[in-house]
Amino acid sequence: MPFLIEPRHLKRAARLCMRRASAPGADGQTWAAFRTGMPGRLDQLAEDLRRGQWRPGPVKESHVIAYTGKRIGMVIPTVGDRIVHRAMRCAIEPVLESRAFAPWVSGFRPGRNRLTSLRQAAHHLQAGRVCVADVDVKQASAGSSTEEVIGWLADHIQDGTFLARVRTALEVLPDPIAPGCGLSPMLLNLRLSRVDSALHGLHVVRFADNYCLFASDQAQAEAANDALIAALGMAGLKPHPGKSRIRSAANAEDLFLISG
Numbered sequence: 001m002p003f004l005i006e007p008r009h010l011k012r013a014a015r016l017c018m019r020r021a022s023a024p025g026a027d028g029q030t031w032a033a034f035r036t037g038m039p040g041r042l043d044q045l046a047e048d049l050r051r052g053q054w055r056p057g058p059v060k061e062s063h064v065i066a067y068t069g070k071r072i073g074m075v076i077p078t079v080g081d082r083i084v085h086r087a088m089r090c091a092i093e094p095v096l097e098s099r100a101f102a103p104w105v106s107g108f109r110p111g112r113n114r115l116t117s118l119r120q121a122a123h124h125l126q127a128g129r130v131c132v133a134d135v136d137v138k139q140a141s142a143g144s145s146t147e148e149v150i151g152w153l154a155d156h157i158q159d160g161t162f163l164a165r166v167r168t169a170l171e172v173l174p175d176p177i178a179p180g181c182g183l184s185p186m187l188l189n190l191r192l193s194r195v196d197s198a199l200h201g202l203h204v205v206r207f208a209d210n211y212c213l214f215a216s217d218q219a220q221a222e223a224a225n226d227a228l229i230a231a232l233g234m235a236g237l238k239p240h241p242g243k244s245r246i247r248s249a250a251n252a253e254d255l256f257l258i259s260g
Contacts, residue, residue: 001162003091004084005050010042013086017079017182025078026060034079045080049165056081056172062180074180075173085182088166092157093186099156100193107208108185114256117207121214122252124203129214130250133225136243140209141177141188143236149176152190191235198231207256221246 003009017031024030034041048054057078064072077085097109104120106112150167157163169183170176177187192209202224203214213224225246232238249255 001050001159001165004087004162004165005046007039007042007046009090010046010083010087011038013090014038014042014083016090017082017086022082023060023062023076025076025081026058027078029079031079041080042083045083049084052161052164054084054165054168056084056169059172059174059178059180061174072179075178076180077182081169082182084165084169088162088169089183089186091162092153095156096186096190096193101189102193102196102204102206104204105189105193105196105206107206108189114207117205117212117256118252120205121212121249121255124205124214125249125252129203129216130248131215131218131221131246132249132255133211133213133215133221133228133246134244134249134255135211135213135225135228136240137192137209137211137232137237138240140192140237141179141184142175144176144191146170146176149187149191152187152194195228195231195235195237198234199227202227205255210256212255218246 014034018035022031045054057080059075059077059081062074062076064074093110101109106114106116106120146167149170150163153163153166166183170181173181177184177191188209192206196204196206199213204224205212205214211228213221213228215221215224229239
């Protein structure tokens with residue numbers, strides 16, 4: 001809770017949020033307006049969080065169009081709620097980084113991006129593991145419940161008051177891992193970490209919701225693919241049929257491409 005209710009931590013969260021341009025939420029408040037009297041606003045926000053009186057505002061549902069033309073639904077929280085989400089993420093993320101996330105997972109993690117995944121993939125290809133089960137997870141951020149997400153967090157976070165505040169933040173969302181929420185990227189990785197833990201002994205690289213399992217021949221790749229499908233099924237997930245296949249890969253650059 002100290003990482004959530006102390007104004008200095010909320011100020012840090014606000015600064016992290018303001019690094020990116022973003023549209024106002026349902027209340028119409030802009031970052032420029034919030035910065036007017038921001039110390040007092042953060043003090044009040046901290047007090048509301050401490051007393052359990054903080055209630056998130058309504059989210060504005062919107063969408064973005066990917067360069068492929070795909071329409072992707074998302075939510076836009078209010079400016080104040082974005083600060084709370086970011087403070088929660090700053091508090092939780094170091095714990096999950098040390099306890100939950102595998103070293104072969106990149107995307108939505110500090111210092112890890114597509115280039116990290118490509119370097120790891122190149123290592124497997126150079127070792128002769130050129131048969132790849134390339135699997136995209138279908139709707140990886142959809143279909144979970146707030147109580148399910150709190151249960152995942154409770155495996156690593158023991159502060160019940162803090163978890164109650166996270167529950168309050170998630171309950172107003174159309175989906176607890178809805179894109180646009182500041183907690184969504186971290187919670188997506190947490191959800192998939194439950195799949196990752198079932199893949200010990202396999203040669204895996206994951207970037208966001210795209211898995212590549214590397215094998216020396218077709219039979220090994222098919223067995224790895226079956227193991228991943230079973231692990232996804234245990235987590236209530238499944239591969240995207242149009243984006244998943246077993247392939248030969250000679251060049252790491254051909255992997256982890258964004259196809260919409």
